Amino acid sequence: MKVLVVDDDVVSRMVLMHLIDSCGSFDIVEAEDGADAWQQLEDGLRPAICFCDLRMPRLSGMELLQRVKGHPEINTMPFVLVTSANDKDTVLEATKSGAAGYIVKPFQAEQVRVHLVNFLDQAANGYDHHAETPTDTLRRLGINAERLLVYLSGFQNQLTAAAGDLQTMLANGEQQEAQVRIDRLHAGCVTLGLHGAAAALKGIGPGQLSNDVVQAVLSDVVRAVIHQSGLVRQESV
Numbered sequence: 001m002k003v004l005v006v007d008d009d010v011v012s013r014m015v016l017m018h019l020i021d022s023c024g025s026f027d028i029v030e031a032e033d034g035a036d037a038w039q040q041l042e043d044g045l046r047p048a049i050c051f052c053d054l055r056m057p058r059l060s061g062m063e064l065l066q067r068v069k070g071h072p073e074i075n076t077m078p079f080v081l082v083t084s085a086n087d088k089d090t091v092l093e094a095t096k097s098g099a100a101g102y103i104v105k106p107f108q109a110e111q112v113r114v115h116l117v118n119f120l121d122q123a124a125n126g127y128d129h130h131a132e133t134p135t136d137t138l139r140r141l142g143i144n145a146e147r148l149l150v151y152l153s154g155f156q157n158q159l160t161a162a163a164g165d166l167q168t169m170l171a172n173g174e175q176q177e178a179q180v181r182i183d184r185l186h187a188g189c190v191t192l193g194l195h196g197a198a199a200a201l202k203g204i205g206p207g208q209l210s211n212d213v214v215q216a217v218l219s220d221v222v223r224a225v226i227h228q229s230g231l232v233r234q235e236s237v
Helices: 010-022 034-042 061-069 088-097 109-125 134-141 145-171 175-191 195-202 211-236
Strands: 002-006 027-031 049-053 079-083 101-104
Touching (some): 002 010, 010 027, 027 034, 049 061, 049 109, 061 079, 101 109, 109 211, 145 211, 175 195, 175 211
Parallel strands (some): 002 049, 049 079, 079 101
């Protein structure tokens, strides 16, 4: 599986490549900036997923994302933005442009792993999505598609942060605190109409809070969020 890593900062690029490599066996292709990445894509490179820095000279990550989404052969490639700016405007713009998510510098291994595990599992095993239709969610919440995408993107980032936090809690024996965190994530799934993800989180009962179980369920929940975001975009076209 090819993974494209785009960053004009060689140190950041190396750190991200190392984290990707630690998640499994990947064919990592690097690009020194957006223009270099676009040239490789035009020359026929077809990665399964792209991690791309947001702020770069010549061609920014947002500009590269927009070109990718406008290309008929690669517009379905998951595109994860890498940024040090987690402001709301950046999240909104990335979501509207079709980003699968984003990770924030300094990198955390779990932030990277959740994207790789999700797309590997989805490609290998398929995915049976159980959720409210985006139209029904919009009507129930009284919001537009743009706002729903912001909610989904924000929830995805909460899940990524929760994965690391829960691992620490469980390692320290903080079962009650971990259960409270899981219950909050369950409430988020219910609010967003993610029925399958909500059921998976509800199924983690007392005495089952092992890190392996929790991380596996969180990966499925992230997958549901990403899939639902794609459905929202399709319906709003």
